[in-house]
Amino acid sequence: MGAEAGSEEARIERALVAPGHDGSAELLLRIRHRNGGLDSVTLDAQAAERLLDHCGANELEQLVGQSWRHLLHVLDETGA
Amino acid sequence: MDLIIRNGRIVDGTGLPAYQGDLGIADGRIVHVGGRIAATAAREIDAAGRVVAPGFIDPHTHFDVQLLWDGEARPALEHGITTVVPGNCSLSLAPLKAEHRPRLVGMFQQIEEMPNAAFDGAFEWTWESFDGYLDALRAKLSVNVAPLAGHSVIRLWVMGDAATERAANAEELAAMQDLLRRCLEAGAIGLSTSFVDVDENLQPVPSRYAHFEELDALAAVLGEYGRMLQVVPEFYATDITLARVDQLAELSLAHQIPTTFSPLFDSAANPDNVSRVMARVEEQMARGARVWPQVQTRPIDISFTFDVASLLFAATPGWYRTMRLPREEKIAALRDPEQLEALIAEAEPGGDTGRFARVKVRAVTRAEDETLVGRSLGEIAAERGSTPARVMVELSLANDLDACFVATDLGHDDPARVGPLLAHPLVHIGASDGGAHIQSFATYGDTGYLFSRFVRDRHDLTLEQAVKKITADTARIWGIPQRGLLQPGFAADVTIFDAEAIARGDEVAAHDMPEGGMRYVRGAQGIDTVIVNGAVAWNAVDGYTTAATGQVVSA
Numbered sequence: 323m324g325a326e327a328g329s330e331e332a333r334i335e336r337a338l339v340a341p342g343h344d345g346s347a348e349l350l351l352r353i354r355h356r357n358g359g360l361d362s363v364t365l366d367a368q369a370a371e372r373l374l375d376h377c378g379a380n381e382l383e384q385l386v387g388q389s390w391r392h393l394l395h396v397l398d399e400t401g402a
Numbered sequence: 403m404d405l406i407i408r409n410g411r412i413v414d415g416t417g418l419p420a421y422q423g424d425l426g427i428a429d430g431r432i433v434h435v436g437g438r439i440a441a442t443a444a445r446e447i448d449a450a451g452r453v454v455a456p457g458f459i460d461p462h463t464h465f466d467v468q469l470l471w472d473g474e475a476r477p478a479l480e481h482g483i484t485t486v487v488p489g490n491c492s493l494s495l496a497p498l499k500a501e502h503r504p505r506l507v508g509m510f511q512q513i514e515e516m517p518n519a520a521f522d523g524a525f526e527w528t529w530e531s532f533d534g535y536l537d538a539l540r541a542k543l544s545v546n547v548a549p550l551a552g553h554s555v556i557r558l559w560v561m562g563d564a565a566t567e568r569a570a571n572a573e574e575l576a577a578m579q580d581l582l583r584r585c586l587e588a589g590a591i592g593l594s595t596s597f598v599d600v601d602e603n604l605q606p607v608p609s610r611y612a613h614f615e616e617l618d619a620l621a622a623v624l625g626e627y628g629r630m631l632q633v634v635p636e637f638y639a640t641d642i643t644l645a646r647v648d649q650l651a652e653l654s655l656a657h658q659i660p661t662t663f664s665p666l667f668d669s670a671a672n673p674d675n676v677s678r679v680m681a682r683v684e685e686q687m688a689r690g691a692r693v694w695p696q697v698q699t700r701p702i703d704i705s706f707t708f709d710v711a712s713l714l715f716a717a718t719p720g721w722y723r724t725m726r727l728p729r730e731e732k733i734a735a736l737r738d739p740e741q742l743e744a745l746i747a748e749a750e751p752g753g754d755t756g757r758f759a760r761v762k763v764r765a766v767t768r769a770e771d772e773t774l775v776g777r778s779l780g781e782i783a784a785e786r787g788s789t790p791a792r793v794m795v796e797l798s799l800a801n802d803l804d805a806c807f808v809a810t811d812l813g814h815d816d817p818a819r820v821g822p823l824l825a826h827p828l829v830h831i832g833a834s835d836g837g838a839h840i841q842s843f844a845t846y847g848d849t850g851y852l853f854s855r856f857v858r859d860r861h862d863l864t865l866e867q868a869v870k871k872i873t874a875d876t877a878r879i880w881g882i883p884q885r886g887l888l889q890p891g892f893a894a895d896v897t898i899f900d901a902e903a904i905a906r907g908d909e910v911a912a913h914d915m916p917e918g919g920m921r922y923v924r925g926a927q928g929i930d931t932v933i934v935n936g937a938v939a940w941n942a943v944d945g946y947t948t949a950a951t952g953q954v955v956s957a
Contacts, residue, residue, distance in 0.1 A: 339713045340671035341702040341813025343637065345842040347713035350638075350671045362672065364638035367713050371726060381719035 330356045332390040337382040340364065349373070349382070353390050363393060372396045403428045403443040404936060407898065410454030412436060414888040415874035417866050425454055427894040430936035430951065435888050445938075449898050452930055453865070456873040456886050457484025457546075457895030458849050462632075462664050462696055463836035464488060464514045466495045466549075470525035471916065473542040473952060477846050478836050480940045481906070481926040482897035484933075485885060485955060486836060489550030490664075491634050492596040492609040496535035497551070497581060502558050503527060508602035509554065514838040517919045524916035533588035536954050543952030544939045546895065548882055550632055551585035553595035553609040553620065565608035566601075575619045582623045589956040591880060592630030593620055597646065599634060618653065625657030629957050630880055633663045640675045647682045651691035660879060664696030664833040667814040668823065676823060683828055694879050696832035697823055699852040700906075702813035703843055705764060707806050708732070708798040714809060718757075720748045733803070736795050749791040755780065758790035763797065765806040765911060771797060776908065779807075808843075808909075817855060821862030824852070824871070830879055831871045840921035847906025847924035854905035865901055881957035894936040903928030 336352040342364075349370035353361040365373060373396045374380070377388045405427040412435065413420045426434030426443070458481070465475045466488040475486050488494070493509055503521075510516045521527075529535045532551060539547060557565040560577045570578065582593060595609045595617065624631055631653060635646035643663075650661040668676045679695065686693050706712035711725035724735050724745065735741045749757050759780030766772060774782055774797070779790035786793065797805045814820055823829055831852065835845045849872055856862040863871070877886030884892045907925035915921055931941040937949035 338671050339716050340669055341704055343665050343667065343702070344839055345703060345705055347704050347706070347716075347812075348638070349713055349716070361641065362639055367711060370713055370716075371711060380723060382716050 332356060332361075334385050334388045334390065334393070335360070337385040339382070342366070351385070351393065353393070365396070369396055372399060403433060403439070403441060405445045405447070405894075405933070405938075406439050406441070406443040407447045407449050407454055407896065408439070410449030410452055410898065411901075412888060413453050413455045413866050413869045415456040415870055415886050417870040417874075420453070420866060425888060425896070427896075427933070427936045430894055432888060432890055432892050432894050435890060447898065447931060449930075451900070452898050453869075453901045454888070455482075455869045455897050455899070456888050456892075457897050457932065457934065458482045458872045459485040459487075459876040459880075459882070459886060460834055460836055460849075461487045461662070461830065461832040461876055461880060462490050462834055464490060464493070464510075464838035465547075465836060466493070467510060467514075467516055467520050467525075468837050469539055469543070469545075469547060473539075473950060474544040474939065474946055475837065476914070476946070477923050477925060479545050479932055479934075479946070480929060481847055481849055482899060482929050482932055483545065483836075483849065484895035484897065484939075485546035485548055485882070487548045487550060487591065487880070488837070489552055489590070490594045490632055491599055492552045492554035492594050492607055493599075494532075494535075494550060494552035494555055494594070496529055496532045496555070497559050497585060498555050499530055499559055500527075502555070502562075505558065505601070506555060509599075509607055512602040512604075513599050513607075515841045517915060519917040519919055520915060522916075531588070532585040532590055536589055540954060542950050543954070544934060544946070544950050545952045546885075546934060546955050547952065548591040548880065548955045548957075549589070550592050550594040550630070551582060551590040553593055553612070554607045556581050556585070556593075556620075557608040557612065561608075566605060566611060568611060569613045570616050575616060578616070579619055579623045582620055583626070586623070586627045586629055589954050590629070591882070591956050592632060593624055594632040596634040597636055614649070618656070621653040621657045621659060624659045627957070628659060628881060631659055631661045633661065635663050637665055637667075640672065640678050643675075643679055644682050647679065647686060647693055650693045651686035651689065654691040654693060655689065660692040660694065660881065662694040662696055662830055662832075662879065666695040666697050666833075667702065668816065668819050669702075669813045670816070671813075676819070680823075680826065680828070687828055692879075694830040695828070696830045697820075698814065698833040699820075699824060699831060699848045699856065701811040701815035701820075703808050703810045704812050705806055705808045705842055707804060708736075709803040718748050720745055729803070733799065736799055742792075742795060745795070746789065746791050750789055755783065755789050755791070758794055759783070761790065761794065761807050761809050763805065764808040766797065767801045767804045771801060771805070776910070817860055817862075821856045821860050824856055825863045825867065830875070832876070840915070842922070844909045844922040844924040847926065850904050850906040850926055850928065853899075853901070853928075858902070882955055883957070885955065894933060896931075896933040897929065898931040898933075900928040900930065
């Protein structure tokens with residue numbers, strides 16, 4: 323699944339690995355909202371894997387441009 | 403006098419310049435500071451060439467359980483820590499009804515990585531009330547303890563299973579207020595809560611189900627005593643952290659209480675986090691609120707094995723794909739020469755072996771690999787005529803994917819950013835998490851690292867400023883009376899150290915938890931003697947003593 327450009331939904335603008343307070347690597351996502359606002363969400367390794375799967379992505383770069391709805395699905399699935 | 407420390411370089415905790423002099427102690431109290439003491443004492447220590455400072459205070463620990471079999475909070479005491487604050491992050495061992503013990507054990511296991519054996523037979527669970535827990539602690543304390551009461555356990559006591567289902571009603575709110583009041587009367591230094599932590603089933607801890615009205619009601623009780631509210635905010639999201647700073651400021655102003663939140667740390671992935679949060683803290687402090695951000699001194703290390711797909715491999719998609727394979731497929735892929743060569747080429751393009759060269763071997767399961775623990779993949783590769791990536795794969799396969807590696811200094815690691823932050827007058831140095839995350843990394847030695855890295859190497863703080871930050875400032879922020887200064891009448895908590903040598907030791911695995919359980923620890927360097935309430939509790943020659951003069955201290 324490629325990037326879903328063109329709609330007015332919030333989208334993942336950046337995906338990068340960040341150090342977690344508990345000594346694990348985490349995924350930091352920058353979400354750009356339709357009004358221009360920027361938000362950030364942090365996922366642990368398992369949630370990050372689920373997001374990649376849900377987006378059909380093999381690597382982090384392929385998350386860029388994806389709708390935030392994928393993220394909502396993963397967060398809902400993990401009860402976060 | 404019972405004890406005289408002679409010829410020391412006195413750094414008294416005020417931040418004023420150090421000076422030469424003697425220090426006299428009687429009946430657990432400081433009775434003389436500075437000048438020559440003509441009298442003699444039953445015990446005298448020659449501190450020539452050494453710093454004589456107030457004992458260090460660690461405001462963010464999870465020693466709640468360990469203190470029941472180890473009243474020294476090892477190895478914190480030998481790092482010069484004479485007072486610890488356990489009960490952070492909404493979790494304390496009291497007040498707790500017997501029927502709720504399994505639930506609390508699950509939370510401690512998840513959040514603090516405390517093994518089951520720590521709760522099974524390592525101590526006798528004799529209490530339900532907060533004062534009962536303190537009585538159990540007092541039996542053999544060598545370090546002072548200023549305990550927080552945890553919001554999650556207070557909620558659990560009052561609401562039972564509903565604590566993780568819904569908001570509290572008016573009757574439950576009143577019951578929680580009464581219970582908190584009893585904890586504070588018994589000696590709790592404040593209340594801790596968390597907006598982040600989860601239990602062993604990855605469900606939110608009870609405190610996260612509270613509405614603001616509940617926190618406000620509990621803060622009102624704290625206000626009756628002027629005690630501390632400690633909070634774990636959503637530190638992974640700057641905007642939410644800012645909202646929490648504002649919320650804490652409102653609680654602080656409304657109830658005239660000190661508040662502190664932790665952790666606040668710097669990361670290249672979120673480079674404006676610290677500056678934005680500190681700007682908001684400055685704004686709220688200027689209004690008269692007390693909102694103290696706790697900042698740790700140590701950089702963040704990341705551990706990983708090949709058994710679980712660490713995001714550390716995300717920058718090399720081929721590796722990440724391989725790590726996400728089912729276990730047997732992963733092993734087969736790593737054993738396949740063609741696939742392995744492709745991975746090596748991706749990790750070390752054109753022979754550049756820098757990516758994994760500094761990664762260290764942290765733990766192995768195969769006895770013959772034990773000598774590799776603590777060494778970098780770069781060193782091992784050089785010895786073997788191999789490359790770091792290849793060595794890492796070989797070790798993982800040889801240890802059934804259980805070889806553990808650590809990539810050091812991946813976050814909060816830029817000293818040019820962290821040093822000035824630690825020196826900031828509104829930053830509370832803490833967030834060590836002592837006694838937590840015990841199977842992931844060592845949470846000891848942050849004070850030694852403060853002196854070695856940010857005083858001695860970089861000069862971000864003077865010796866006197868650094869001592870003040872972790873003694874008098876901490877005591878003042880938390881309202882701990884008569885500690886944190888070398889001053890007549892104050893408790894004789896004293897740390898004697900070599901300013902040119904104080905540091906944290908290497909991280910090593912120790913099997914000193916109940917039933918031989920493993921944890922990571924760091925020894926201390928440059929600490930000579932640690933005195934708690936007038937008695938030597940540890941010194942570099944004899945180690946721990948049997949003085950057991952620690953006390954429960956409160957605000």
